[in-house]
Amino acid sequence: MKTANRYLFISLATILGVLIIIRMSMPYAAQWYINKTLSQPGEYSGRVGDVDLMLWRGAYSLEHVLLYKSNGQVDRPLFRAEKVEFTLNWSQLIKGAASGTVNLTRPEINFVDGATSDNSQAGKNEDWLNIANQLFPLRIDRLSVTDGKIGFYNPETSPVIDISLHDIQGEVTNLVNSDALSDNRVANALVTAQTAQQGTLKLEAKLNPATQKPTFDLNLQADNVALVNFKNLLDTYAPFDLEAGSLTLAAEVAADDGKVKGYIKPILHHVEVFSWKGDIEQDGDGLLEGTVELLSAFVTEIFENQSEDQVATRIPIEGDLSSPDTDVFSALSAIIKNAFIQAISGDIEESVELQTLSEPALPDSTKTADSNSQSAKPDTR
Numbered sequence: 001m002k003t004a005n006r007y008l009f010i011s012l013a014t015i016l017g018v019l020i021i022i023r024m025s026m027p028y029a030a031q032w033y034i035n036k037t038l039s040q041p042g043e044y045s046g047r048v049g050d051v052d053l054m055l056w057r058g059a060y061s062l063e064h065v066l067l068y069k070s071n072g073q074v075d076r077p078l079f080r081a082e083k084v085e086f087t088l089n090w091s092q093l094i095k096g097a098a099s100g101t102v103n104l105t106r107p108e109i110n111f112v113d114g115a116t117s118d119n120s121q122a123g124k125n126e127d128w129l130n131i132a133n134q135l136f137p138l139r140i141d142r143l144s145v146t147d148g149k150i151g152f153y154n155p156e157t158s159p160v161i162d163i164s165l166h167d168i169q170g171e172v173t174n175l176v177n178s179d180a181l182s183d184n185r186v187a188n189a190l191v192t193a194q195t196a197q198q199g200t201l202k203l204e205a206k207l208n209p210a211t212q213k214p215t216f217d218l219n220l221q222a223d224n225v226a227l228v229n230f231k232n233l234l235d236t237y238a239p240f241d242l243e244a245g246s247l248t249l250a251a252e253v254a255a256d257d258g259k260v261k262g263y264i265k266p267i268l269h270h271v272e273v274f275s276w277k278g279d280i281e282q283d284g285d286g287l288l289e290g291t292v293e294l295l296s297a298f299v300t301e302i303f304e305n306q307s308e309d310q311v312a313t314r315i316p317i318e319g320d321l322s323s324p325d326t327d328v329f330s331a332l333s334a335i336i337k338n339a340f341i342q343a344i345s346g347d348i349e350e351s352v353e354l355q356t357l358s359e360p361a362l363p364d365s366t367k368t369a370d371s372n373s374q375s376a377k378p379d380t381r
């Protein structure tokens with residue numbers, strides 16, 4: 001009897017020891033698998049630091065995540081994050097649906113405009129969806145972002161262009177394409193951000209990832225964006241620079257069945273296009289550059305609403321999503337109206353709404369050609 005108990009004890013101890021070894025080695029095995037996945041042949045490679053497994057709540061986290069251009073000619077990573085955490089949704093799993101959430105802590109995306117494609121970086125030509133499915137083969141019903149950043153960098157200019165949106169906070173919910181996970185397939189997003197040292201941005205969006213052609217409805221609002229913070233960008237990509245001023249922008253855009261409709265309202269406040277000290281003495285602009293900027297300042301002054309000290313317009317957008325049309329006449333009319341009749345407001349009008357995104361999605365089997373043709377029309381009340 002004592003011998004049997006001894007063998008039982010040894011067996012249990014052995015099994016327990018094996019389980020402990022397996023548990024201790026799992027994070028290292030997961031780290032090896034993830035680094036192997038991120039280092040697949042392609043234009044971009046990646047790696048992660050520590051991997052933590054929290055089996056009791058069906059979660060694992062990756063620390064110090066990096067995705068970078070494989071050729072080594074870009075000195076900023078395409079993506080990095082202090083921490084990425086994946087969590088299984090137990091309540092949905094009980095219902096037979098495998099879904100989860102993803103939390104990104106201090107994520108950063110960097111776009112680089114170099115002299116050649118080798119030292120430029122935009123994240124194209126890579127199957128990111130397939131890589132994501134290998135890392136987290138579940139549907140994501142909530143994605144959250146804490147303290148994010150999106151940067152644009154051009155090292156070829158002098159001085160270099162280095163601008164960013166920072167302090168990005170956001171959440172995307174209902175990122176599913178199955179009725180088993182949600183009564184409605186429409187995802188909702190709310191994102192806020194800071195621009196440079198001054199200015200805020202807010203984006204509200206609805207989108208349906210289950211449709212063949214992009215279906216979305218978004219509202220964008222930017223307030224008090226200091227244009228001087230984008231001076232290097234304007235010097236490079238515009239025929240003039242702005243010495244002072246701020247931007248307010250409101251936009252509503254909705255798209256369905258390959259068609260898009262909406263508007264953009266850019267409003268420039270307290271704009272100063274030409275400054276003798278800034279353009280001639282400091283920047284050293286020549287006769288041609290100085291003349292162009294002086295004429296731009298003259299035109300700006302003519303079409304400025306003097307009481308509000310703003311230049312503004314409303315640009316309507318309509319047509320095919322791949323090449324939407326803009327009504328130039330309406331845009332020019334709006335500039336004149338803002339200058340001489342009534343100042344344009346920088347608020348969202350709530351005049352463009354995609355009605356199909358406000359209705360519960362129907363199962364595919366119940367949809368008819370008739371209902372599809374009706375749902376393809378945006379409601380532009």
